[in-house]
Structures are given as C-alpha cells and as structure tokens.
Amino acid sequence: MSIWEYANPKKFMTTTAPVLPWMVALSALCLVVGLVWGFFFTPDDYRQGSTVKIIYIHVPSAMMAINIWAMMLVTSLIWLIRRHHVSALAARAAAPVGIAMTLIALVTGAIWGQPMWGTWWAWDPRLTSFLILFLFYLGYVALWEAIDNPDTAADLTSVLCLVGSVFAILSRYAVLFWNQGLHQGASLSLDKEENVADVFWIPLLVCIAGFVLLFIALVLIRTRTEIRARRLHAIRMRQRMG
C-alpha cells in the first residue's frame, strides 16, 4: 500500500468521488462561519476602523497564492521524476486557482491600501512580489494552453515551474533590495501574541481553513475534469485507430 497508488487516474477518480462533496460542504461551512464571524462579530480596530476586516479575505488569499505555487512545484517535480499523470494534471488544475487567489490578494490589498496608505497602489516589495508572481502564473498557464500534446505540455510547464520558482525567489529578494516599502509585517506568525488578538485570530484561522478547503475542492474538481477530458481524448483516438 503506497501513496503512489492514488496517482493512478482510475484509483484517483474512485477515491476522490466520495470525498469531494464533503470538501465542498466543509469549505462552504468554514468560509461562511469565518467570514460572517469576522465581518460582523469582531470589534473594529482602534486605529484602522472597520477596514481591518478585509484581512479575512486578504490574508488567506495571499497565503494561498504562494502555497499554490509551492504545490505546483511539488507536483511538477513528481511528474518529472515519477511520471504520474495525475500529478501533472493537478498542477495544471491548480494554476488558474492560483491566478484567482493572487488577483484577490492584489485587489483586496488595493482596497485596503486606499484608506490606510492613501493610495490604491504603491511599489511596495510585497505588492510588487505578488504582481511578479501573477506574471509567473500567467506565463505558466499560457504555456499550458499553447501546446497541443498533453505530455509535452506537462513536461515543458514542469521545467518552467522549476526554473520559474528559482527566479521567483530571486525576484522576491531583488525587490526587497530595490525598495523597502510600506507594508506591515506579516499578519501571522506562530507566535500569535505578537500580532493579532484572539478575537481577530480565531475567525481568521477559520477563514484560512475555509480557503485551504476551497482550494482542495476546486483542484479536485478541476483535476477530475482534466482526467475526464483525457479519457475522452483517449476514447476518440481509439475510435479513430479503428
């Protein structure tokens, strides 16, 4: 019994089918509870007023934007090394979700930044890094879309993801070097005492859990769709071959 067993498309389909509804339901529950709690049942910040409540969307989406790229890197490596097709398809499925998360983080950041810093956009290192991450996502998805042969596309995007990861990290430090910035420190750390009080912290955790579950559910749905599309393609080919 090895974990690689689940990399078989058939096994993956039968395993994820019963899990999927639970994931969807759980993520919906977490998001509704977390967001309602965060928006309506937490006190306003003494300095930032009610605008602070946007962190319940901003922080989880920003975390996911980075973590999704990391997940794509891991699945790309698995594909390059072990040639499990589900892995490559999962990377493909995750990328548009990553784009959406990056966009949400950028837009909510702008909305939050307007009252706080008096500007929608500043070339702050964090904002700039997210913008660059967004460009990396765009290039990755564009390469997937441009290549017809699915295996070739999986190989090339995996190589791009690998090289891109190195350059994304380089860019991050280059941007830090370039401009020191306005953005507050990370809102979260393991030592929560330093950052936010419990009243904000707990609903935020619920929201983050909701975003993670939402991501898992979306990737499962999209990977299942990709597998079905490949299956359809295989059946068509088979018919053409006679």
Next chain:
Amino acid sequence: MSLVVENLSCARGGIPVLERVCFALNPGEVLVLRGPNGAGKTTLLRTVAGLQPPLAGTVEAEPESVAYAAHADGLKATLTVAENLEFWAGIFGTSGIDAALTAFDLEALVDRHAQNLSAGQKRRLGLARLLVTGRPVWALDEPTVSLDVASVGLFGAALKGHLAQGGSALIATHIDLGVEARVLDVTEFRATPEAGGGAFDEAFA
C-alpha cells in the same frame, strides 16, 4: 556495428502508432521501410535515431552510430554549399568534403549559396551531408524526394559505396534504389487499440 531493434513501440503525438517492431540490421545491409502515409515510418526512424524515446522495447546500436536525414535538409540559405558541408563535417569531427561533393556531383556548385539551389540540388547537398558524418548506420526518411533519375542514380551509387565500407541503411522509400534490400512493411506492426503499446492514455480509458 549492427543495429538491433526489439519489441519497439513508438508513439506520435502521444498516440501509439507502432508496436512490437523487431528487426536487425547488419553491416552491408539495407532495410527498406514500406507502408502507407501515416503508418509510422518517420516515427520509427526518429526513434531509431534517438530523437524520441521508445514507449517500450529497445534500440541497440553502437553509441553515436546513426546518421539521420529527414524531409528538411538542415541547410542554411546564406551559406555556400561548401560552407554548409564543412560545418557538418566539423560538427561530426570528420575532415574533407571533397568525396561527398564528388559523389553527389556538387563540385560545380561549391561557391553557390544554398538559397540559390534548386530543390533537387538542395536535396543532393542534404544527402552529401550523410557522407561527411562518417557514421555507419543511415536512417533516411524519403531520401529521393525531388531528385531526378540521374540524381537517384548518384544516391544509389553513394549508398553502394557506403555498404561496401561496412555501412548499413534504414530507408523509408517507395522507389527502387538499385541496391539489394530487404523490405519491412510497417503496417504489420500497427498499434492495436486493445494492446495500446504501453501508452499511458490506457490508464484513462
């Protein structure tokens, strides 16, 4: 120096086209590949040349013994005939392009730029490249396209010379080259949907 292909399955665009291809090619032999368009002759040649990995099976040959020539001749329009050949001789670490020029009757054209050659002359130059590679096994994809009768004769003579030196050739062609050759009909090895040839799309279906 022989080329041995065993149980070879290969795919084009992710779809298996040939499976369980077996043959051996000994020095001095020519094997002609036959089959309708799309049967997988080019795919087989590219796999033998090492340009694409086999789905299954093995291609056993001496390392760096196969010279590949396809529809595109790999000529640079702004280089002269001699410069084109010298470049490939340099890349393959051989010297002397005179024999190749003579064999394909290109001496008169040495200083002509490749862009000013006719299609048949370009083809002859592309085939002359095979002689400067110094490799014993030729894998050729339709070598006689756009050649006239006389040029086909030149190619046949060059091929005979190559065989006499212990070379061998795997050729996809439909015309008679004037050399003794075995024929391999690739349609016999057409990949069947049931077996799938180890292609992955199986796991999806």
Next chain:
Amino acid sequence: MIRLFLRDLKLAIRSGGGFGLGLAFFLIVTVLVPFGVGPESGRLAAIAPGILWLGALLACLLSLDRIFALDYEDGSLDLLATAPIPLEGVAAVKAAAHWVTTGLPLTLAAPALGVLLNLPGPAYGWLVVSLAVGTPALSVIGAFGAALTVGLKRGGLLLSLLVLPLYVPTLIFGAETVRRGAEGLDVTTPLLLMAGITLGAVALLPFAAAQALRINLR
C-alpha cells in the same frame, strides 16, 4: 562547438538582422523616451539608468525567438540533436552567439545613447560594466525561453510573456548599479548580486534549455 558558434555568427552577419536590428530598436526606444517625458534634462538624467537598461533588455528580447526557431524550421536542430556534441553545449553556444550579436553591441552602444539622455558623468563606466555583466544572463534566460517555445506556431509573443518575469532580478540589479553609479554611491552590492545571477544562469540554464529542446523535438 566552436564551429557552431562561428556558423551562428556568420549567419547573423550575412542575414543582416543580427547586429543591426537590436541596436536600431535600442536607439529608437531611447529617442522616443524624451518625447514621452519631456526634454527637461534633470528629469531625463534621473530616469536615464532605468531607461537605458530597459531599452537594452527589450532589444535583447526582440531577437530571442531566432535562437532556435530557424534551426528548428530547417531541420538543423534535429541533426544537431543527433550529432556528437551534447544538446546542452548547443544551447550554451547558441546563447553565447546571441550575446555576441546582441548583448555585446548593446553594451558598446549604450554610452552613446546615455549622452542623449543626459546620463551623469560617473555613471558611464558603470553602465558599460553592468550591461557587460548582465546581458549574458538575458541571453541565457532568453535561450531557455526560446527552447520552451521552439515548436509553437505563435511562439514569439508567448516567449516574451515567459521571459519577461524571469528578467526582473537582472533588471533591478542592473539599473540599480547604474543609478548608484550616477549618484556616486558604492555599486559593489548590486553589481555582485547581478554577477551572481549571471553566473548561476550561465551555469544551470543550458541544462534546462537542452531538456526543453529534447521534449520539443520528440
């Protein structure tokens, strides 16, 4: 491999587009900038380091798709892949040839264009040094992008989309070097960081490019 390098140079010279096109593009970008931002010399001097680096970068981008596409179309790449030289070497040599035909002329021409933008005196030396150190990275990164997109019909636009984010660190450190040079500050840190990126890219990316080429050829 030297043969391949010499052939690529010869092809670039004979086809004409090699040296001239990038330089002309660099010139035009530099000339257009004052029309966009106004002729005031103080403002031009302030933005000159960035504009010169950006212009050089875009000029470099212009000829990237030719690195492998021409050889792919005429079948040379298939033949090179079956030749006794490793594909990693082919990728490295092609990137080097691209640098000699693009990056090197841009580096040499940059001071002349710096005059047009009122680049402050002390910056000229650092402009040349930073471009000399940084443009090899642009060529190698570009060769990797070109290898990824070599088989595609509309590869050119996609190539830009893939390569531009990868150029960010080099651009930041390069422009920063010149800016600090212009202000008479210490340039060591950005220059060394950029040199590090260049060396890392030159050492590793030919392998990634060769892998991408193998995938595209099969």
